[in-house]
Amino acid sequence: RKRVVSGVQPTGAIHLGNYVGAIKNWIALQNSYDTLFFIVDLHAITLPYDTQQFSKATRNTAAIYLACGVDTSKASVFVQSHVRAHVELMWLLSSATPIGWLNRMIQFKEKSHKAGDENVGVALLTYPVLMASDILLYQSDFVPVGEDQKQHLELTRELAERVNYLYGGRKWKKLGERGGAIFKIPEPLIPPAGARVMSLSDGLSKMSKSATSDQSRINLLDPKDEVAQECQDMNWGTFKTLLTDALVDPIQVRHEEIISDPAYLDGVLAEGAMKAAAIADATLNNVYQAMGFLRR
Ligand code: TYM
Numbered sequence: 001r002k003r004v005v006s007g008v009q010p011t012g013a014i015h016l017g018n019y020v021g022a023i024k025n026w027i028a029l030q031n032s033y034d035t036l037f038f039i040v041d042l043h044a045i046t047l048p049y050d051t052q053q054f055s056k057a058t059r060n061t062a063a064i065y066l067a068c069g070v071d072t073s074k075a076s077v078f079v080q081s082h083v084r085a086h087v088e089l090m091w092l093l094s095s096a097t098p099i100g101w102l103n104r105m106i107q108f109k110e111k112s113h114k115a116g117d118e119n120v121g122v123a124l125l126t127y128p129v130l131m132a133s134d135i136l137l138y139q140s141d142f143v144p145v146g147e148d149q150k151q152h153l154e155l156t157r158e159l160a161e162r163v164n165y166l167y168g169g170r171k172w173k174k175l176g177e178r179g180g181a182i183f184k185i186p187e188p189l190i191p192p193a194g195a196r197v198m199s200l201s202d203g204l205s206k207m208s209k210s211a212t213s214d215q216s217r218i219n220l221l222d223p224k225d226e227v228a229q230e231c232q233d234m235n236w237g238t239f240k241t242l243l244t245d246a247l248v249d250p251i252q253v254r255h256e257e258i259i260s261d262p263a264y265l266d267g268v269l270a271e272g273a274m275k276a277a278a279i280a281d282a283t284l285n286n287v288y289q290a291m292g293f294l295r296r
Contacts, residue, residue, distance in 0.1 A: 002141040004033040004189075007040040007080065007134060010061040011049055012209030013219035016247075017197035019068065021146025025191055027069040029144060035075040036138055036276055037065055042080050042087065043131070046124045047111065047210070060259065062269060064220055067254035078272030080134065085280035089133040090126070092287055096163050097129050106151055111210075132156040137280040139184040147195035148206060153188040160185050167290040182290050183283075200240065218244060220251055 006026060008018055026037055039061045041054070050057075058079055065077055080086050102108060102125050112120045123130075131152050135143055136159075143153055160183040168182050199205045201216040211217065218240060258265060288295060 001034040003036070003138055004029045004142045004144065005036045005038070005135055005138050005140045006144050007038040007043075008061055008065075009040050009044045009209070010054070010057040011044040011047070013214070013217070013221060014061060014064050015197075015207055015209065015217040015219050016243075017146065017207035017217065018209075019220060019247075019251075020194035020197050021148075021191065022144055023065065023068045023070075024194075025144040025189065026065075026075070027071075029142070029189075030071055030074040033142070036272075036279075037070055037075055037077050038080045038083075038134065038272075038276070039065075039078075040080045040131075040134065043127060046121060046127050047115070059262070059265060060221070060255075062265060063255050063258040064251070066258050066265075066268070067251045068220075072268050072272070076272040076275045078269055078276050082269065082273040083277045083280050085137055085277065085284045086130065086133050089137055089280075089284050089287060090130045092291060093133055093136070093159060093163065094126055094129045096166055097126075097159060099125075101155055101158070102126065102128060105155065107148070128152045128155050129159070132159045135186050136160055136183045137283050138276070139279075139283060140186045141184065142189045143186050144189040144191075146197075147190055150188055150190060153186070157185050163287075167287075182287060218248065220248055221255065222248065 004026070006022060008014065008022065014023075026035065029035055039058050041058050044054070044057075062077060062079070066072065070077060105128055108125055108127065112124055131149075132155065135153075135156050143149075143156075145153065164182050197207045199207050199211060199216040200218070201213060205211070205216075207217045209217075214222075222244060285295075
């Protein structure tokens, strides 16, 4: 079976853009593909974040996946930091990543420009290498994401080709589908509509978790009453309330149920991490071997 992986950061509020651009599309894919959906907590520390709320936000994001219809009898759901191979492979990949590729990333330029060089951690620059690791570890065929992740996917593909070229050698070439057998070359799946849901307050920007105003987005966990008040005097208020009722309400009801049973959620995440680690460790081991490391 072909494999699909994707993830969302547990930072800020998950909003309609995340749903329409990504999570919604996962649901259809889980029936026909081997699917792994992770919460990318390691990516979330690349910008300032709240340590007090961090684990709660991670749980909340996992619960949102399930509330949106991710079916754990089909898909593996896990927390990125629970599978050590992600960080380990990232280090190996980073040795093969030209700094120029990372400097060119639009998201890096935007985010680092806002904060300034002295305030930005190196991890913001190497962020796409970790993302490549998330994808390549699982020999993924498809990665369903929104438009804003397209460039990161392109980097992932180029990096996979480069590692296949640098360390693949003849022995590996025969195995692979497209000339390289260390890594499969993944394809992005960007939805034809909804790949870039725009901000509600600024039609030129995308709906974003990092925008300061909650009024710029529809959060999947927006309390309904609050929403109503907030929209009172706005011309898009009616629209937002209607949409929230129709789409967000059922997700919230399920989210409440799931989050109120931590033992269940922990079980799901533990099982997901175990399944993921088995695949990830096999790939990681191959990479170490191909790169010539002395193995234990
Ligand atoms: P993140 O957490 O910013 O966003 C999660 C998903 O939502 C999509 N998205 C949108 N789609 C449409 N309109 C919008 N306004 C909008 N805003 C966000 C994003 O494209 C994404 O699909 N780097 C990634 C997370 C990641 C990942 C991965 C994804 C880490 N490793 C491996 C796939 C595979 C990110 O920050 O997404």
